[in-house]
Amino acid sequence: xxxxxxxAKPASPASNAPAPGPVADKPKETPxxxxxxxxxxxxxxxxxxxxxxxAQTTPTQTQAxxxxxxxxxxxxxxxxxxxxxxxxxxxxxxxxxxxxxxTVEGETQGKIRITNGRVxxxxxxxxxxxxxxxxxxxxxxxxxxxxATESVRLGSSGHVEGSILTPxxxxxxxxxxxxxxxxxxxxxxxxxxxxxxxxxxxxxASAAASEE
Amino acid sequence: MNWTAKAHSATAPATSRPKPGPAVxxxxxxxxxxxxxxxxxxxxxxxxxxxxxILDLGNASQSTLNFFIERGYRITTEDLLRSWKxxxxxxxxxxxxxxxxxxxxxxxxxxxxxxxxxxLDYPENSYCGVLAWDLFDYLDGxxxxxxxxxxxxxxxxxxxxxxxxxxxxxxxxxxxxxxDNQTIxxxxxxxxxxxxxxxxxxxxxxxxxxxxxxxTFVGRDQIREALFLK
Numbered sequence: 001x002x003x004x005x006x007x008a009k010p011a012s013p014a015s016n017a018p019a020p021g022p023v024a025d026k027p028k029e030t031p032x033x034x035x036x037x038x039x040x041x042x043x044x045x046x047x048x049x050x051x052x053x054x055a056q057t058t059p060t061q062t063q064a065x066x067x068x069x070x071x072x073x074x075x076x077x078x079x080x081x082x083x084x085x086x087x088x089x090x091x092x093x094x095x096x097x098x099x100x101x102x103t104v105e106g107e108t109q110g111k112i113r114i115t116n117g118r119v120x121x122x123x124x125x126x127x128x129x130x131x132x133x134x135x136x137x138x139x140x141x142x143x144x145x146x147x148a149t150e151s152v153r154l155g156s157s158g159h160v161e162g163s164i165l166t167p168x169x170x171x172x173x174x175x176x177x178x179x180x181x182x183x184x185x186x187x188x189x190x191x192x193x194x195x196x197x198x199x200x201x202x203x204x205a206s207a208a209a210s211e212e
Numbered sequence: 213m214n215w216t217a218k219a220h221s222a223t224a225p226a227t228s229r230p231k232p233g234p235a236v237x238x239x240x241x242x243x244x245x246x247x248x249x250x251x252x253x254x255x256x257x258x259x260x261x262x263x264x265x266i267l268d269l270g271n272a273s274q275s276t277l278n279f280f281i282e283r284g285y286r287i288t289t290e291d292l293l294r295s296w297k298x299x300x301x302x303x304x305x306x307x308x309x310x311x312x313x314x315x316x317x318x319x320x321x322x323x324x325x326x327x328x329x330x331x332l333d334y335p336e337n338s339y340c341g342v343l344a345w346d347l348f349d350y351l352d353g354x355x356x357x358x359x360x361x362x363x364x365x366x367x368x369x370x371x372x373x374x375x376x377x378x379x380x381x382x383x384x385x386x387x388x389x390x391x392d393n394q395t396i397x398x399x400x401x402x403x404x405x406x407x408x409x410x411x412x413x414x415x416x417x418x419x420x421x422x423x424x425x426x427x428t429f430v431g432r433d434q435i436r437e438a439l440f441l442k
Contacts, residue, residue, distance in 0.1 A: 154272070170274060173399075177272035178295070180265075180288045183281045 088124045095129075102133075104140070123157050130162070138175075145179075248396040249429040250374050250437025254341060255393055257372040257441065258285075264340035267366070269293075269347050273389035275397070276343075280390075288339075292332065292359070293350055293405055299327045320354040327355070332362040339366050344375035345388045346435075348419065350405040356419065364422045367442040373423070377416060379434040381407045398433075 083101035086092060090106035101117040104125040111129045112119055118135040121127055125140035136148045138158035146152050148166040156174035163180040171177065258264055265286045268276060272289045280287045303323060318326070342363055348356060363373060376388070385403040388396055411419070413428070416438055420426060423440040430436050 169277065171272050171277060172274075175272055176291060176294070177289045178291070180286060181277055181281065182286050 083118075083120070086125075088122075121158075123155075136166075242391065242397055244398045244400075245391055245395050246398060246431055246433060246435075247394055248431070248437060249394070250376075250427075250439050251390065251396055252394045253427060253429075253439050254343075254372050254374040257370075257439070258341045261340040261368075264368075265338055266341045266343065267334070267339045268343045270343060270345045270389075271387050271401075273387075275389045275391060279392075288334070290332065293347055295331050296327060296351070296355065297405055299323075299331075320352070324354045324358050328358055328362065332359060332366075334362075334366040336365050337368045340368050340371045342367060342371070342373045344373055346376040346378060346382075346386070348375055349378055349382075349411070350408055352408065360419055360422075364442060369442055371442045373420070373440045373442075375438050375440075377411050377436040377438060378407065379430070379436055380410060 083103050084098070085103040086106045086108060088105040092106070092108045092110065094110040095113070096102065096108065096110060097113045097115075099114065099116050101120070102112065102114050103120045103122055104112075104127055105122040106124070107126040107128075109128045112127065112131045112133070114133040116134050118137065119131050119133040120137040121131075121140040121142055123139045127140070127142045127144060130144040130147070131142065132147045134148065134150045136146050136152045137155065138146075138153070138160055139155040140157070141159045143161045145162040146160065146164045146166070148164075150166075151168040151170065152164050152166040153170040154160060154172060154175035154177060156172040158172070159176040161178045163182065164177070165182050165184055167184055169181060169183070258266075263284055263286065265288065266280050268287060268289045269292045270276075270289075271291050271294070277287055277289075300323070303318075303326075344363070348360075351359060367373070385401050385405070385407075387399045387401045389399065391397050416428070416436075417426065420438070420440040423442055425441045427439045428436055429439075
């Protein structure tokens with residue numbers, strides 16, 4: 001029965017799988033145009049402290065689809081919401097900026113500023129600096145101030161030593177917090193963050209001028 | 213007569229079916245909730261302060277944070293007892309690892325000083341209220357007066373301290389949180405420290421000798437609430 005079924009199956013153009021048949025019918029292996037990750041405007045924003053992989057064409061990207069007559073399936077867009085992870089065992093010194101979500105399971109020393117994303121400090125994560133993000137979730141340990149434009153959540157294993165400035169806060173039983181909590185209206189936290197920009201810009205400009 | 217047993221039997225068992233009737237507030241239906249005249253008075257004392265600062269020396273609690281934030285206060289939390297216990301463990305570990313002959317045993321007073329170098333360190337006159345809960349029942353002898361000095365210093369004139377004292381050694385360790393303006397929830401928690409001592413009235417007054425006025429309230433659970441004003 002199984003042989004009959006196989007024979008009856010035509011090498012239809014609609015089929016995605018390469019159908020067994022004469023060599024002449026075998027479709028040519030033409031590479032599909034899969035945009036490289038870096039070319040996509042949807043690509044996750046670069047994190048200053050994370051290494052950027054070069055835009056290489058991987059073998060999987062060049063593999064031809066079996067049925068040339070059928071319209072190629074739309075390439076999977078790279079989701080901008082994809083989180084970058086600093087894994088356990090990694091230790092990063094320096095500021096981290098970007099827009100995509102960030103999960104810290106390792107250790108960082110340096111400001112984290114994820115303007116429109118979520119920063120999650122995992123249970124094994126340690127951050128010794130300020131965190132500035134839309135949403136901050138802490139399961140690990142943070143020594144520094146937290147400033148969120150949307151919300152801050154301390155999980156039961158979370159430990160924060162520093163001030164918290166946010167419109168919304170959630171604290172699970174068992175979480176530890178040593179510092180001030182100040183609630184602001186949703187726009188205010190961003191406004192307070194932006195106030196620092198001209199100062200930083202002025203410093204950068206004066207530094208550039210002195211270099212010249 | 214066993215008053216403890218009576219108290220327990222008076223509360224409805226958890227498995228009993230709730231009787232139909234009008235809805236009761238969450239605080240009233242909570243077995244661990246206790247009415248607190250001390251809290252009511254504490255809130256009244258600090259009610260004149262605009263955007264005042266509160267220092268909570270217990271564990272960080274969502275409920276307590278919300279309570280004060282909704283009323284326009286700014287709140288700081290520092291779990292002093294936990295910090296002290298962790299500090300002691302760290303010191304013990306350090307001594308254990310010290311090489312033979314390099315034993316730097318420090319006196320209790322020096323330990324306390326070292327601890328306070330990085331704890332309870334807030335500007336003078338910066339808080340209008342301090343929630344100490346039952347912290348003083350658990351603090352070691354040397355730390356208690358030093359912590360009290362700090363608390364007095366950081367309070368604004370007219371600022372209030374709310375603390376709880378057990379009239380007998382508690383059966384287990386508890387944490388506290390505010391449910392509403394006259395209700396505190398006592399939450400059983402893993403034992404963080406052994407109950408150090410039971411203070412008599414006179415001793416409580418001695419601890420707060422620097423403070424101007426005081427009020428005490430004794431609850432049915434034999435917890436004494438003490439409110440002191442700077």
